[in-house]
Amino acid sequence: MPSINSLYPLFSVADPAAARDFLTGLFDLEVVFDAPWYVHLSQGGPAGFNVALIAEGHDSMPPGERDRGRSVLLTVEVDDATALDSRLRAEGAEIVQPLRDDPTGQRHVMVRVPGGPVLDVVEWIAAPADPEAAQAST
Structure with a gap:
């Protein structure tokens, strides 16, 4: 192989x-x-x-x-999604999903790469309390 x-x-x-x-x-x-x-x-x-x-x-x-x-996300894990969200907004980036905390234990913001895919900026903030509920919310 x-x-x-x-x-x-x-x-x-x-x-x-x-x-x-x-x-x-x-x-x-x-x-x-x-x-x-x-x-x-x-x-x-x-x-x-x-x-x-x-x-x-x-x-x-x-x-x-x-x-x-289409329907492709490039996910990047970072240490501080909130700080990067502030920077993206200040730079006028096209935010396609505002910063939010998900039941999956992630804080993330999604932004469009100019003329390209969506960049999903993720910060792990906690383990999901209920993995089955987290799965259903994604």
Whole structure:
């Protein structure tokens, strides 16, 4: 069985440069490849956190898969979702779900990456009191 050298999501976005600037402005991510049609971001190298962005409609994507991803969330766990929410609001980011505490034990805010997927910023605040109720609320 082959080993995995790296595993990361590739999101189709309207403007890879705008999505790159948003994500690198928000998190400590290194740009490891940057072209008008494709951007690869990393924190910690191939074994760390990686995400790639490709221009929607690019012909390297299979037909039928060239549109922006729908119903896809990129979840990032942080230490302080409240502080990041304040920063996102101050910067005028498109908040798609306001900061809230869920029965799942998470505090999170959801924001749209410009021209791309929804970024779900999560902070663990507690273990769910009732895992079955938490499951039903998601």
